[in-house]
Amino acid sequence: MRKCVRIGIAFLAAALTTLGLPAQSAAPASHYSPYIFAWVGDGQRQSSDFFAVIDADPKSASYGRLVSTLPVKARATMPHHTEYELSPSGLLMASGWAAGRTFVLDLRQPTMPRLADSFTRAGAYSFPHSFRRLPNGNVLAAFQGVTRAYAPPGGLVEMDARGKLVRASSAADPRLDPNLIWPYSLEVDAKRDRVLTTSTPMGLPSWAKPPRGSWRADRTDALVTQHVQVWRLSDLKLLATMPLPESGRGKHHEYPAEPRLLPDGSIYVNTFRCGLYHVTAFDGALPRIEFVYAFPGGEELHTMCSVPVVLGKYWIQSVASLPGLIALDISDPAKPVEVDRLTFNSSFHMPHWVAADRKGSRVLVTGDDQSYVLVVDIDPMTGHMTLDNGFKDEETGAVGVNLTRQRWPHGGTGTGKVHGALFGPR
Numbered sequence: 001m002r003k004c005v006r007i008g009i010a011f012l013a014a015a016l017t018t019l020g021l022p023a024q025s026a027a028p029a030s031h032y033s034p035y036i037f038a039w040v041g042d043g044q045r046q047s048s049d050f051f052a053v054i055d056a057d058p059k060s061a062s063y064g065r066l067v068s069t070l071p072v073k074a075r076a077t078m079p080h081h082t083e084y085e086l087s088p089s090g091l092l093m094a095s096g097w098a099a100g101r102t103f104v105l106d107l108r109q110p111t112m113p114r115l116a117d118s119f120t121r122a123g124a125y126s127f128p129h130s131f132r133r134l135p136n137g138n139v140l141a142a143f144q145g146v147t148r149a150y151a152p153p154g155g156l157v158e159m160d161a162r163g164k165l166v167r168a169s170s171a172a173d174p175r176l177d178p179n180l181i182w183p184y185s186l187e188v189d190a191k192r193d194r195v196l197t198t199s200t201p202m203g204l205p206s207w208a209k210p211p212r213g214s215w216r217a218d219r220t221d222a223l224v225t226q227h228v229q230v231w232r233l234s235d236l237k238l239l240a241t242m243p244l245p246e247s248g249r250g251k252h253h254e255y256p257a258e259p260r261l262l263p264d265g266s267i268y269v270n271t272f273r274c275g276l277y278h279v280t281a282f283d284g285a286l287p288r289i290e291f292v293y294a295f296p297g298g299e300e301l302h303t304m305c306s307v308p309v310v311l312g313k314y315w316i317q318s319v320a321s322l323p324g325l326i327a328l329d330i331s332d333p334a335k336p337v338e339v340d341r342l343t344f345n346s347s348f349h350m351p352h353w354v355a356a357d358r359k360g361s362r363v364l365v366t367g368d369d370q371s372y373v374l375v376v377d378i379d380p381m382t383g384h385m386t387l388d389n390g391f392k393d394e395e396t397g398a399v400g401v402n403l404t405r406q407r408w409p410h411g412g413t414g415t416g417k418v419h420g421a422l423f424g425p426r
Contacts, residue, residue, distance in 0.1 A: 004106060005191055006253055007279055008037040010186075010341075012055065015050075016167045016351075023053075023089075024155040024251065027147070027363075027407070029054050031058060031359045031360055032058060032059075032357060032359055032360045032362070033056060033331065033357045033358070033359045033360070033405050033423035033425065034055070034056055034057040034060070034110070034425075035053055035054065035055065035056050035110045035423070035424055035425070036053070036054040036056040036113075036364055036373060036395075036421055036423055037051060037052070037053060037054075037086070037092070037098045037105075037110075037416065037422055037423075038051065038052045038053075038054060038366070038373055038418045038420075038421040039051060039077075039079040039080075039082050039175050039419055039420040039421065040052050040069075040079055040087065040301070040403055040416040040417065040418045041077065041078055041079040041418075041419070042075060042076075042412060042414065042415070042416065043199070043208070043230070043404075043414060043415030043416065044330050044414055044415065045075055045076035046073035046075065046414075047412035047413070047414070048072060048073055048074060048075050048412060049071070049072055049074060049075060049076075049077050049079050049096065049411075050069045050070055050071040050072060050103075050408070050410060050412065051072070051094075051105060051113050051413070052068075052069050052403065052416070052418075053066070053067040053068045053069070053071065053111055053113060053203050054066055054067060054373065055356075055400055056066055056364075056391075056423060057377070057386070058391075059122035060134035060323040061323070062394075063390060063391065063392075064390075064392045064393065064394060064401055065087060066393045066394065066401075066405075066409070067111050067244060068111055068112065068113070068385045068409055068421065069113070069408050069410045070105075070113045070115065070410070071105050071410045071412065072096075072212050072323050072412075073115075073120075073173055074096065074099065074101065074118075074204065075132060076098065076099070076207070077096025077097070077098060077101055077175060077241055078096060078097045078098035078099065078205060078208070079094065079095075079097075079417070079419050079420065080094075080095045080096070080097035080129075080202075080419050080420060081094070081097075081129060081130050081131070081416070081419070081420050082095070082131075082310070082420030082421070082422060083131045083132075083133060083139075083338055083422065084355050084422060085133075085355070085356070085358065085422060085424075086107060086353075086355075086422060086423075086424035086425055087133045087137070087161075089137060089161055090106060090107050091104055091105065091106055091107070091108075091116060091161045091162070091426065092104070092105040092107055092109035092393055093105075093131045093139055093141075093163070093196070093284075093420075094420055095128060095129075095131075095420075097127070097129070097131065097202065097204075098132060098204055098205055098207075098208040098210075099120075099208075099412075100120050100121075100126055100127050100145070100150065100210070100211070100274070101119070101120050101339065102118060102120070102128055102163060103115060103118045104116045104118060104119075104161070104162050104163060107424060107425065108312055110424060110425055114163065114399070114414040115329075116144075117162045117163060117179045117378075118163075118229050118277045119162075119163035119164075120161060120170065120235075120403060121163040122143065122150065122164075122165045123154075123157065123168050123380040124142070124147060124168070125143035125145065125146060125154060125155050125157050125168055126143060126144075126146070126147065126148055126149070126150065126211075127142045127143060127144045127145035127150050127154070127201055128141040128142065128144075128157070129141075129144050129183070129185065129186065130141070130142045130185040130186045131230045132186055132187070132201075134188065134190070134284070136160070136343050137160075137161055137189050138158050138159060138160050138161065138166055139158070139159050139160075139161065139163075140156065140157070140158050140159075140186060140188060140195065140233075141156075141158075141159065141186075142154070142156060142183035142184055142185055142197050142198075143155050143156070143157050143168075144183060144184070144201065144202060144228075145182060145205060145214070146170070147213070148211040148212075148215035148217075149160060149211050149212065149213035149214045150204055150210045150211070150212075151195045151214055151215050152171075152178050152179050152180075152181050152182055152201075152212055152215075153169045153170060153171045153172040153182075154169050154170075154179040154181065154182060154183045154315060155169055155170045155171050155183065155185070156168065156169050156171060156183060156195065156197060156231055156236055156238075157169075160340055161232070164295060164327070167236060168236065169231070169236035169237065169238060170238075171183050171184060171199075171229060171238065172216060173199070173238065173241040175241065176227070179223070180199065180201050180223070180225055180227060181227065181229075181241070182199050182201040182202070182239075183197045183198075183199075183229070183363050184197070184198045184199060184200040184202065184222075184257065185197070185198050185257065185258045185259060186198070186259065187259035187260060187261050187267055188233065188261075189261055189265070189267070189282060189283075190232075190233060191265075191284040192231055192249055192281050192282055193232065193233045193234050193283070194230060194232065194233060194247045194283055195230070195231040195232075195233050196228055196229070196230055196231075196235075196258060196259045196267055196269070196282070197227065197228065197229045197231065197259075198227075198228050198256035198257060198258070198269060198405075199225045199226075199227045199229065199251070199256060199366075200225050200255045200256055200272065200315060201215070201223055201225065202220075202276070202372055203215075203217050203220035203221055204216075204220070209211075209261045211235045213217060219327065224245050224255070225255060225256065226243045226254050226255075226256065227241055227242060227243050227251050227256065228241075228242055228244065228259070228269060228279075228289070229241045229263055230242070230287060236392055239285075240285075240286055240287070242287070243287075244256060244264055244269070244271065244277055244291075245277075245289060245290070245291060246291075247275055247291040247294060249294055250273070250275075250294070250298070250299075251273050251299075252273050252274060252275025252276075252291060252294055252298070253271065253275060253277075253291070253297070253349070254271060254272070254273045255271050255273055255275070255304075256269055256271050256277075256295060257269070257270050257271050257306065257307075258270055258306075258308055259279070259311070260305055260308060260309070260310050260315075261313075262310060262330060262333050263310075263313065265331075265335060266279060266280045266282065266333050267279040267280075267282060267332070268308070268315060268333065269289075269343070270295075270305055270308050270317065271298070271305070272298065272304040272305060272306065273298040273299075273305075274295040274297050274298030274303075274304065274305040274321075275291060275293075275294055275295075275298070276291070276292055276293035276294070276297065276317075276321070276336065277289050277292065278290050278292045278333050278334060280290075284407055287359045289383055290369050291292075291333070291337050292333070292334060292335070292336055293315055293328065295326055296319060296321050296322070297319060297320060297322075298321075299320025302320060303320050303321035304320055305313075305317060305320065306318045306320070306351075306352040306353070306362060306368065307353045308353075308354060309354045309355060309363055310330075310356075311356050311363065311378055311380075312361075312380050312412055313329060313330055313331050313360065313383075314327050314328065314330065314339070314356055314378065314383045315327070315328040315330045315336065316356075316363055316378065317354075318351045318353070318354050319341075319349060319351070320350045322341065322343045322344070322351075323343070323344050323346070323348060323349060323351050324340045324341060324342045324348075324351060325341065325342040325351065325354070325363075325365070325376060325385055326338060326340070326341045326342075327339050327341070327342075327378065327383040327384075327385055328383075329377075329383055332425045339382065339383035339384070340382070340383050340384050340385050341385075342376060342385040342386070342387065343360070344374070344387070347364065347372075347374055348367060348374060349364075349367055349368070349370055350367045350368040350369070350370060351365050351366075351367055351368075351374075352360050352366060352367050352368035352419075353365065353366040353367075353419060353420060353421060353422075355421060355422045355423060356387060356423070357423040358423070359423070361377065361379070361380045362375055362376060362377045362378060362388070363375075363378065364376075364421055364423065366418045366419060366420075366421050367418075368417070368419075369417055370403065371401055371402055371404045371415060371417060371418060371419065372403070372404045372418070373399045373400060373401040373418060373421060374387065374388075375387075375388040375391040375400075376388060387399065399410065403415075403416035403417075404416055411412055
């Protein structure tokens with residue numbers, strides 16, 4: 001199944017990071033990360049996929065302009081997930097999903113990105129989907145495949161900054177059908193020595209040429225998953241595999257998506273079916289999971305809820321059925337309260353990916369198999385969201401950067417399909 005906020009006052013408090021570090025005061029909202037890094041695929045799958053650097057400084061005369069591009073000398077990889085935030089090392093992992101290949105980018109010179117490395121497997125595992133940076137600088141990743149094939153049950157893998165295997169554990173649970181375990185995304189709570197992973201098959205596009213033994217798209221599309229898994233970080237031991245409880249209001253428990261650590265130390269897990277679940281007692285023998293909220297949509301592929309982000313006391317959720325974003329006040333995670341919703345015009349179809357600027361109070365948004373990048377400002381006092389109309393395409397003058405161009409700096413041309421994107425440097 002393919003699933004697959006700028007004001008001049010002080011920001012109250014940043015969310016706890018995925019490293020399990022204590023919350024720190026964010027910079028005033030007049031400070032911003034100067035660039036957006038976007039992972040872009042050639043829409044015709046004829047030219048190299050590439051990374052694009054976009055000017056993200058609102059005070060710059062070239063705000064919204066394309067600064068540079070870096071082709072990765074590989075086409076039809078299907079650029080997909082990157083890390084959500086740039087690590088202090090300046091290295092970034094990004095998945096070329098359909099090719100089963102992960103690229104390591106060196107962004108220490110932000111306007112001149114460099115391809116540092118790439119890999120297809122880590123030990124016995126293949127097809128990593130999502131990545132989390134650990135306090136030691138290594139990367140923890142949810143791998144969906146085992147051996148070379150795209151097939152369950154996959155595993156949880158720690159790698160060094162360039163993708164070399166450090167250690168790994170299988171996601172197989174003898175108490176559950178292994179076909180139901182597809183590690184999709186993950187959250188790390190280093191303070192409590194825990195990791196939470198979700199289970200949903202990403203699936204491969206029909207045009208991909210996967211290794212022998214891989215599941216076909218029609219087989220993964222027909223599969224319904226509903227489990228999350230809890231691991232001990234120190235030794236990657238699988239502690240529990242738990243189904244999300246039914247909401248009693250629909251199929252909100254199906255297709256677990258993205259877990260995020262909240263300021264109080266508990267965790268939210270959203271689902272592609274637009275459910276929101278609260279995980280507590282995370283460091284106990286068996287965590288508690290409760291359904292707490294339903295976003296609109298989720299019944300069909302084009303209305304599913306995808307990537308969220310935590311910004312201060314707000315949960316910002318991409319909601320394709322609007323299309324747009326919904327902001328929840330999560331001061332009491334057991335009882336989240338909607339404080340705002342921002343609806344985009346119909347040209348910004350299927351908002352999917354959201355990433356936060358930790359130097360300010362804004363997020364970027366990209367669409368599922370779309371060509372746009374938007375910037376949205378969030379009032380840290382109220383959660384009110386506004387589309388940044390100053391972030392415009394340099395060629396058309398329209399709001400949002402359009403990654404379809406007559407010509408790219410590196411020589412390619414045509415439709416660019418952007419997925420993973422992030423602000424930087426930190």
